[in-house]
Amino acid sequence: QVQLVQSGAEVKKPGASVKVSCKASGYSFTEYAIHWVRQAPGRGLEWMGWINGANGQTKESQNLQGRVSFTTDTSAATAYMHFYGLTIEDTAVYYCVKDRSPVVGVDSLDFWGQGTLVTVSS
């Protein structure tokens, strides 16, 4: 069965960077994009972008002002989210999510990781 297992919770100071990993299993990692979605405490969902598992192509939300990037290690079937210049407002649970279609950008998000809480505090 499809599983996305994320790395553990992080506590960072304002201005720091964080790297969250997402290990995929149960499907062909290179055939589907991985999206990243975050959720601030008690708030709604915010889409951050995606990375194509096959060729490393990425699409980031412009709302994040260039502070996020995505990479993959295809040999380990693992995707990574890198977030820079953290502020208090970036405190959230970060989810990796599999695209439902092999063609990215035309479908919904079907399998979600368990989430990684990133706390930004001085």
Add this chain to the structure above:
Amino acid sequence: DIQMTQSPSTLSASVGDTVTIACRASQTIFTWLAWYQQRPGKAPKLLIYQASTLEGGVPSRFSGSGSETEFTLTISALQPDDFATYYCQQYNNYPYTFGQGTRVEI
């Protein structure tokens, strides 16, 4: 960005009730819409995609309809497991955007 507005924000219901949640897009998204269920402390779960297609394994008491800018999620014969928060999401344009959520409570 396309704004997604859900109503109501909170909905009180009982087991066995039929409830409807509305989702409005600020511009047409055709049928590029999904619905998710999120239980407290858990990741969201895909229920419906393409506005009305049920994801595999999702009970048939969930149904979706709509197109262009107006969409609805209907849950028939509410079960105890259905008390959760529901989100709509458009994937017609970047950035993908979600509604603010509708909490279905007892």
